[in-house]
Amino acid sequence: MRSSSLGVIIAVKDEAAAVLADAAYQWQKLSAQIYFSKPRNIYLNVCGIGKANAAFALGQIFDKAAEFIMFGTSGGLGQEKIGSLYLCSEFVEHDMSATTLGVEPGVTPFSGMSSAVIACPLQDTLDQITKICQTENLELHTGRTLSGDQFIHSKELADSKSALFGGQLCDMESAAVAKVCQHYQKPFCAVRYITDNADHNAPASWQENVKTSADYFNRILLKL
Template sequence: MISDLALIMALPNESKGLFEQAGIDVHYSGIGKVNAAFKAFEVIQKTGCKTLLNLGSAGSSHFDAHSLVEVMTFVQRDMDVSPLGFQVGVTPMDHDYPAEIALDVHFGHLAQGICGTGDSFEIGLPKVPCNLVDMEGYALAKVCKKLDVRLISVKYITDGANDTAHLEWEENLLLGAQKLLALYQKHFV
């Protein structure tokens, strides 16, 4: 059990109220990197947590739908300044923080992946190497890195990040919330 932990998810849709019903505090960031960065900073400042736990949904054409995947690395799939000679995924002039942010693995029994974060609902192949996609994780990782807070991130694969992803995402959220809650209760309560 981690006593100085705060839980962050993007949307109430991802918890389906199950965490609140179980008496677990959830901080919701909203969608996208800007919202995630702001909320992560706010939560860390307000709670003084040393570990931020991010649970949520992701798409993947690599991992099976309905599986839980622990993120071992976050990258930005929509940072593209390649016309100026920078590699896709690299933020120009940001020397202190790498394009890839590695996390310490917490769950040895889960599949591990590289998550590409971007401010778009991905339905194709990202421009950067990754095997799952989300819309908040890289921002959470960067804020945690800057503030010396550990980030643990587990994603429930809702869809194949393809042309039917928007339909599959919504219909798979309840099962995802149930699986994420079971993981939380087993390891953090």
């Protein structure tokens, strides 16, 4: 059992399927979306899609855990290969735009943010995940995730976002969780699996690849 609780956030049940099905956790269902594993000392919140749902889910378990990890699927913004696994410690809220107030894209005005990049990882956890993936023969990459409620659905939009923020992946939840964790100085990182490219084929590709992603997430979490 972990000495301190770990908070895990996953957006949808398809991504969490293997974790929820594994008997090793002995999950107790605390509410419609919150689960607790006493043997592993893990709180899991299956939050739903989008920044608001992710931030709300974090708030529900925020005082119960010492650090947080998000597992989930992502779109690749450039030449990232479908099926690639990424460990992410940098995040940008790509649909935050208040440039008329004199701040850079991605920066929330009047928040004290000096950069669009949000980062609050625990290096020990990053190292553990890296070693686990080596043991499990899972090829692991690192990259910056761009998050927002705007769905990136075209190559042109993906290229412009990637060029502006230096990102490799996109999702709809990670930056919101990272933003709160950074503000309150709690460690956060994300493990993302690229199921599609940010284009019109994304929904079909996601359905085909999410089962593999769920298996990878479980293999990592079991040993973390």
